[in-house]
Every structure is written in C-alpha cells, then in structure tokens.
Amino acid sequence: MQPLPELCERIGATTKKTEKTTLLAEYFHSREPADAAISAVFLSGRAFPAFDERTLQVGGSLLWKLVGEITGARDATLTAAYRARGDLGAAAYDVLLAKAPHSSTITLQELRAAFDQIAETRTAAAKAAQLKSLLERATALEAKYILKIITGELRIGLKESLVEEAIAKAYDAPVGKVQRANMLLGDIGATLLLAAEHRLDEARMRLFHPIGFMLASPAADAEEAFQYFEHAQVEDKYDGIRAQAHCGGGQVRLFSRTLDEVTASFPELVGPLSEFSGEVILDGEIVAWRHNDDGGHAAPFSEIQKRLGRKQVSEKLLREVPVAYVVFDVIYADGELTLDTPLSQRTQILDRVFAGASRVAPRPVINSQGSLLFEPEIQEPATDSGWVLRAPSMRADSPEQLEQYFEQAMARGNEGLMIKHLESPYMPGRRGRWWLKLKRELATLDVVVTAAEFGHGKRIHVLSDYTFAVRKGEELVNIGKAYSGLTDKEIAEMTEWFLAHTTADHGHVREVEPTVVLEVAFNAIMRSDRHDSGYALRFPRIVRVRQDKLPKDIDTVEEVEEIYKKQHGR
Secondary structure, three states: OOHHHHHHHHHHOOOOHHHHHHHHHHHHHHOOHHHHHHHHHHHOOOOOOOOOOOOOOOOHHHHHHHHHHHHOOOHHHHHHHHHHHOOHHHHHHHHHOOOOOOOOOOOHHHHHHHHHHHHHOOOHHHHHHHHHHHHHHOOHHHHHHHHHHHHOOOOOOOOHHHHHHHHHHHOOOOHHHHHHHHHHHOOHHHHHHHHHOOOHHHOOOOOOOOOOOOEEEEOOOHHHHOOOOOOEEEEEEOOOEEEEEEEEOOEEEEEEOOOOEOHHHOHHHHHHHOOOOOOEEEEEEEEEEEOOOOOOEEOOHHHHHHHOOOOOOOHHHHHHOOEEEEEEEEEEEOOEEOOOOOHHHHHHHHHHHHHOOOOOOOOOEEOOOOOEEOOOOOOOOOOOOOEEEEOOOEEEOOHHHHHHHHHHHHHOOOOEEEEEEOOOOOOOOOEEEEEEEEEOOOEEEEEEEEEEEEOOHHHOOOEEEEEEEEEEOOEEEEEEEEOOOOOHHHHHHHHHHHHHOEEEEOOOEEEEOOOOEEEEEEOEEEEOOOOOOOEEEEOOEEEEEOOOOOHHHOOEHHHHHHHHHHHHOO
C-alpha cells in the first residue's frame, strides 16, 4: 500500500485544489480499478464506505497504548510528539521512524481485510492484537496513514468532493454524474468502479443510507429575505433534531443531520412512520411535543435533549418527554427521487404520501391563538406511539407579512422562520439562497473566563476554547464554553495572556485567573447539571472581549434565571 501514503504526503504538501485533484486522478488512473476503489474510500477519511454501518470500535487510548508498545516510547515522548504534530498518526510517524520496517509488505486488499476483521472482533484485547500485528508490518509512513484512517483524521486538505472530481477526471466522466452516483450509493469506491466502466447512470438510490440534508443560509431580517424572493413558502423553525426518515419494506430508520442513526432514541415514531405505503424518504424535525385539545406545540430543546444518545428509552421517559416528527419535505417517493422537483410540486407529493397513511396527521393549521388544529379524529396517541405531523406552512408576499409570521413563531416558542423559494430543488448538503432561516439570538451575557483549552487541528498550539462563568453571590459558577467569534489575532493575544496567568495546568486545559470578561450571545438557556450554575447556553458565540468591564461587572445567576423564565413563558 506504500503508493497510497506517498500520495497522501504529496497531496498534503500542496494547498492548490487543482493540483490535489490532478495527483488523485493520476493515481486512480495508474491503479487497477479494485485497488483504486479501496483507495477512494480511505482517501475520503473512512475505513468503510459511508453506507456501511460497521465501525472499528478502536479508541484513541488503545491506539496510543499500541504505539507505545511497538516503539518503546515513553508517554512523555508521545505527548511531546502529539503536541508538536497535532494528531496521533503524525506523532506515531515521528516515534516509529527508527523502529518500523523500511519496506512495505501490506497490500490495500490486506488492509481492507484487516479492517473487516477488526470490525467483526468483539473484545478490545483481540482488536489490539490484530491491529498491533498490522502496525508491526507497516512502514512508518504506512502506519501514519493507517492510524489517520482509523481516527478519521487524514488532515491533508482533502474533501470527498475532491475525490469525486478526481474520479471524474481520471475516467473522463461528468463530475455531476459522479457526485449524484456517490450520493445515491453512499459508496465512493463503488462509484469509482461505475465511472471506470462508464456506467454511472446505473446508480440507484440505496434506501436506509442517509443523504445530505439541504441547508439554509441566515437572513438578517425580513427585508433581506425579500431581496431573494418575491413569493415564499414560510414555516416555523423548530428547535429540535433534524431527521431524515427512511421507510419501506416494513422497516423505519431515522438519521440525524450528522447522518448517524437515532431510531433507538425515538422508538414511538416507528409505528406511525411504518404506515406510509411503498418506499419513502422524508425530511423533518423531531421535537419534544406538548399536546393539548387543539393539537399542541413544540417544547424547548432542553426537553428533546433528554432523549438523545439513548439505546433504550424507558416508559417513564416516553411519558415525560413525548415527541413528534414534524415533516416538511420529501426526498424519495414512489420509486423516484424528488431532488430536482420544485418545492411547490414536492409539497403536492407530500400531500399524497400523507393521504395514504392512517396513523399520521394531515397538515395542521395554525389558528389565531398559535395552536395547531387537526382533524377531530387525531387524538393523543398511546405512550408507545408518537406523532407524525405535517409542518404547517404559509405564503408570504412582503417583508411586513414575514415579520408578522416571525413574531407569531416566536410566540409559539419556536426559533424563528424558514423561508423557502417555491421553485427550490432539494440540494443535499448545500447551503444557498433557495432556503433562508430567520432567527434572533435570545440575549447576551457578560461572563468571565475561568479555564482555557488548547484547540484542535490548526489551533492545536493556541488556547482557543474558553470555559466561562457568571456570578452567584461572591462565587463564580461556570455556565458554558465557547470557541467561535474571535479572530486569530485575538486568540493569539489571549493565549499569551492565559499562559502567563495560569493558576492550574492540567495539560490540555488550564485554569486561569478570572479576569478576562467576554460578551457571549446564545440562542437559548437550558437547565443542566453539567455546570455549577445549573444552566447551559445553547449555541454560545463570543461577541467581543469586554476590556471595558471588570469581573465584578459580569452577569449573575439571577439574571440567567430571569432570561430562562422569560424564554419559557412565551
């Protein structure tokens, strides 16, 4: 496999996108298609194709231990190499140079087979033995990239989109066809094989393999939104979990925006979703739901958060935090993709999809009091069944009308509005001006930094992640952590100050003198046991460093409580 890591080194050495693509294309063209296909998967930063749900289940601590065993390096030596390089693969390369074989004996086929075997192995000890055997045969450069593939951190400035472009260039295929085939299959290796055989048109949608979600761009206000639209479809922006539902053949699976499966966290949605006939892929938002006689409304994000990451959900939690899946788009129905179909027509397709299901609600209507009204037969389901609802939508023809809708959405406790062009296609993974989101930050707080943490990647050498606190009487109690909003220059200056004013050094994290005051914006406040304050901020962002304020001037827990109550009293 030596040519692959050598290629990675050359790709990492250039910042030019065209040069990276050319290097990749030449490599693919020079290899047998089977080896090129394996390489394409690895070059996308994965051990397995995207659709393949297997994982190696090999953690960083195990890899760290193995590198130490193979090289005999002390922990301090590895730590120094990691701090200098920023990732385990590059650090291992430094300490392996004197120990690793000088010639390669591992083929790409063998590496793929080794990954297959490790994924199927259940015990950590057996995984460690297999991986150790593999690394002991590898050259230092091969070991570097084996570890990078395992950790999913190639860090050579290579995105899957460049791999797609290189496949198109290598096999003289339209890049759009390569991208579409890869999206449908979820397998960049299989896509390469189709391109090599000029059969890209044969790619078909793979149900239960999630595709990218269409994304929205922010609009500052209603006036800006109508610079792009004359007429718009408008929906509430719900503060929940964006989810793609794949239904067909008696199966239902839910995938999050990160394309991770979350079905186990929301088992009560499986029953109603299974009522859809044929095969269908839906796009929507899973929200905590408060039912009332008129229908109900979405609850704050802090409620749905209680359901996340659970492999089993207790009956008690099902009762305490009922959920609804609010559907606003359709990606696949009746054996056909709807990606290129305008939103106005996709809405009609969604009408037909819902009409064929008996246990889901038709499109609700928002009344003047802000409640959702359903047909009389839609009643509160049993505790083992959730709601599947159509997202209410309106038409807006002016900024004034849009502003009115916005205020109503906020009054219903939602984040704001989604504003969509009636002719918009569904563009997976793309963010453009077809869809806009209109929301406002809830408030800002003045806080003081209590700890600073070294970042990752290009920020590995600077303290860029800041834990911050508010006052509780004479105490400081932490309420959150933020890492966005400052310039590189400001972060460098802050790093210099924090290093000189460290009160406790924990390696990657430093407690610091509570002197630096920040203004932090956020979208919501949640109850939380994670911080001493009892609260956590949702989507905190640093607005600015408040050099004009002293720590005694920062906000208090009482002020946080007041914002929290207002937020939930809407």
